[in-house]
Amino acid sequence: MKPEQPRTRAADEARRGRSPTAGDRPCRVSFARGQRIYSGAGRGSAWRVLSGSIRLDREEPTGEQSFSGLAVRGDIIGAETLLFERYSFSATALADCVLVPWPETRSAAAGESLLRTFAKAERRAAEVIALRCGQAAERVRRLVLMLAQAPEDEGAAPGELQVVLPSRQDMAEITALTLETVSRMVSQLRQAGMLAPQRLGSHFSQRRFSVRAPAD
Amino acid sequence: MKPEQPRTRAADEARRGRSPTAGDRPCRVSFARGQRIYSGAGRGSAWRVLSGSIRLDREEPTGEQSFSGLAVRGDIIGAETLLFERYSFSATALADCVLVPWPETRSAAAGESLLRTFAKAERRAAEVIALRCGQAAERVRRLVLMLAQAPEDEGAAPGELQVVLPSRQDMAEITALTLETVSRMVSQLRQAGMLAPQRLGSHFSQRRFSVRAPAD
DNA sequence: CGCATTTTTGATACACGTCAATCTCCGTGG
DNA sequence: CCACGGAGATTGACGTGTATCAAAAATGCG
Known part of the structure; x- marks a missing residue:
């Protein structure tokens, strides 16, 4: 499409x-x-x-x-x-x-x-x-939750969730939004504290996030 | 949703x-x-x-x-x-x-x-x-084509397609639009000649339509 | 370090959602 | 047979969420 x-x-x-x-x-x-x-x-x-x-x-x-x-x-x-x-x-x-x-x-x-x-x-x-109905913020939030997994490295906090976000273009095609809208919604989720970029070596990764489980 | x-x-x-x-x-x-x-x-x-x-x-x-x-x-x-x-x-x-x-x-x-x-x-x-991406008119058009079938009564014109449209509410939930938008798009398809209400007894049916196959 | 790609952010436009009034269809009962 | 009422459909006016266009910032890779 x-x-x-x-x-x-x-x-x-x-x-x-x-x-x-x-x-x-x-x-x-x-x-x-x-x-x-x-x-x-x-x-x-x-x-x-x-x-x-x-x-x-x-x-x-x-x-x-x-x-x-x-x-x-x-x-x-x-x-x-x-x-x-x-x-x-x-x-x-x-x-x-x-x-x-x-x-x-x-x-x-x-x-x-x-x-x-x-x-x-x-x-x-x-x-x-x-994933393709409801408002943009909700859709992106649900996509993130679908992609979130428990971390693979042993010794991680139990119940913690991580996610490596796909490209904004991919997320847009999945949710039937535009890449710009997806980008805005991801920023919004970060501000809301649901997504936190993870430290990777010396700098923060813009792809791997830890996901704070929502009230839902 | x-x-x-x-x-x-x-x-x-x-x-x-x-x-x-x-x-x-x-x-x-x-x-x-x-x-x-x-x-x-x-x-x-x-x-x-x-x-x-x-x-x-x-x-x-x-x-x-x-x-x-x-x-x-x-x-x-x-x-x-x-x-x-x-x-x-x-x-x-x-x-x-x-x-x-x-x-x-x-x-x-x-x-x-x-x-x-x-x-x-x-x-x-x-x-x-x-069915849930693209513009409203396109989505409704595709849904209609998915639902269209060859008529069951023998002796019908070969290649002719008919459709009995679901309620606007159902069409809305399928395409992730609102019932009002779906209604507008159906009216538009009728004006464009893609959908023609069929004579049923003495009056025209508002549910059963014949579908003119699109250029596509 | 420098270039290409991706992401972010902003300003604006428009397609669709929302709210509301009217109309059509049908079944029901007087 | 027609008046009535309810459910669904249509249409209109208006507001808004998201698309679109554009530019800047960040990221990744040679």
Whole structure:
């Protein structure tokens, strides 16, 4: 939708992560923020998201890519390859993320596990739909909460949540707002104390935030 | 979303259609526009939509129902009951519709058929997400096209499309607009010649329209 | 250090939301 | 048969939240 700015993003080309087929251990695969994970109509298998967040897109009849789904830790992406052998969406990392092939064992592919995946995907789709109604501030707040995860480093405060925010452009396409509005709302959330930039080495990171759980 | 008008609708109570368990032949079941087909957390089986259109809702943590999916002819609803035995959404008829239990045979439940259903549901979810971005006129136009079907009566002009529009309130919740805006856009589509009310008996119906396929 | 990209911030315009009045449809009962 | 009433739909006037355009600031990378 929206004939907006082309997604010219340096990181799209700079493939710093390992490709699915290249790693020394094919088990865990990492992708950098902004990196394409797979393309629609390409061949490959399904994956489980161990950490990070991913956007799914479909090719419009007009040729553009349009946002059509979100995956966070624990979600399965590309399950349609069990049927078609080809992906029906393309996937791009919203933040650095780690994947493992799915299903882990061949037998797990059939029956209940698959259904569970199906049910989870439907619930996720409902959440994404809900991300696109209500006022801008609410929408961005809900997106942040969807992306927030418990920190990975052991020894972190229990119950603490962290989030690595996607680019404003990505957040805009997900929430059906503009990048400027999203930027304003993020600033607003920081002023309200919901988001606090985290110290990373010597300076504060503008991407990784700690999330103060809201009254809701 | 939106603490808007409660869905007080006369037709909700007037259950003119046959209930799933009551019909003389349990095979085909009809529901009238506005009628609840099943409730979230209720028990039941999955269904295939033979005609008409259906909205799916989930119960918000706050207690309200919020739109979370759309089903039209050919779609499967309630497939999650194969796993949980209970529905995870509730379903309401947007226009008079006819359902049959699914899967027709027990063996069809496993394997490929299920996957195909899964894949179709994902594509449908992507379409619904797309319904919520762009300008109001475009959104309503796309919704109409999603709901449009070839007429059922034999002898109809080939390639002709018809649609029975849902209530403006339903259309508003689906597209994340207000009912007033939807009403204006429908009027606009009629003036533009895309929608033409159909003669039904002696007067023109304000619900059933013939759809002139757009240049698109 | 310097350039390209992304993000932030501001000023302005407009599409849509909101509020309210009227109209159409339908069912109901006198 | 027509008067009545309620629910949904339409239309209008007005306000506002967000898009749009533009420029500056911050960030990242060679």
